[in-house]
Amino acid sequence: MGENEKINEMNSKSQLTSVSKFLSLVLRHEPHRIGITLDEAGWTLVDELLLKAAAVGRPISRDLLDEIVAGSDKQRFAFSEDGLCIRSNQGHSIEIDLDLPTVEPPDVLFHGTALRFIESILKSGLERRERHHVHLTQDRQTAAAVGQRYGQPVILRIDARAMSARGHQFRCSANSVWLTDAVPVEFIQVDP
Numbered sequence: 001m002g003e004n005e006k007i008n009e010m011n012s013k014s015q016l017t018s019v020s021k022f023l024s025l026v027l028r029h030e031p032h033r034i035g036i037t038l039d040e041a042g043w044t045l046v047d048e049l050l051l052k053a054a055a056v057g058r059p060i061s062r063d064l065l066d067e068i069v070a071g072s073d074k075q076r077f078a079f080s081e082d083g084l085c086i087r088s089n090q091g092h093s094i095e096i097d098l099d100l101p102t103v104e105p106p107d108v109l110f111h112g113t114a115l116r117f118i119e120s121i122l123k124s125g126l127e128r129r130e131r132h133h134v135h136l137t138q139d140r141q142t143a144a145a146v147g148q149r150y151g152q153p154v155i156l157r158i159d160a161r162a163m164s165a166r167g168h169q170f171r172c173s174a175n176s177v178w179l180t181d182a183v184p185v186e187f188i189q190v191d192p
């Protein structure tokens, strides 16, 4: 690959990341920022989203949007069956109901966090903080990457089977993020 092609590829990747972050912001946290509304399940009209984004100086082509929805490493967003609406698959802080059924979790789930949070987590368990749920993953690698966002990563191993046996409920988002209300300390082990 030539130098120019490399630069073009880097530019288009950083454009994808930047638009994806913008979409996370308006589809999970602050739709009012660009004057869109989400329905009770988090959906908004694609055409309106694109118009309003352009109006605030963040134009997104339909092709780019399709690429982000189809190709995002984490499948953060989804189109409705008729293709008219879009929503974030998880991660909201605003009040919406994704309407996911409760399901039996795998025996073990992981949560990636930072070393500086450990003392507090081992006192009060995992809390959902700004989001609707505590986010867990089946994949250790993913947990490590999430933990890395905050500093020195620590991976927590969650005894999901025991939690479920004690009546804690689990849901799984369309992009395979496991969601639960809270994880009490007794189900948490620091993964070596």
Ligand code: HQG
Residues within 6 Å of the ligand: 024, 074, 076, 091, 112, 113, 114, 117, 118, 120, 121, 124, 125, 126, 127, 128, 129, 130, 131, 134, 135, 136, 146, 150, 177
């Ligand atoms: C921590 C990404 C101290 C918790 C990922 C985390 C995820 C505590 C932070 C999604 C605590 C909350 C969500 C306690 C929890 N004391 N700290 N008692 N309880 N914490 O961002 O799970 O890229 O709300 O460990 O894949 O980090 O956005 O949650 O560090 O699915 O699509 O408080 O974000 O997806 O942080 O990340 P967050 P998270 P996207």
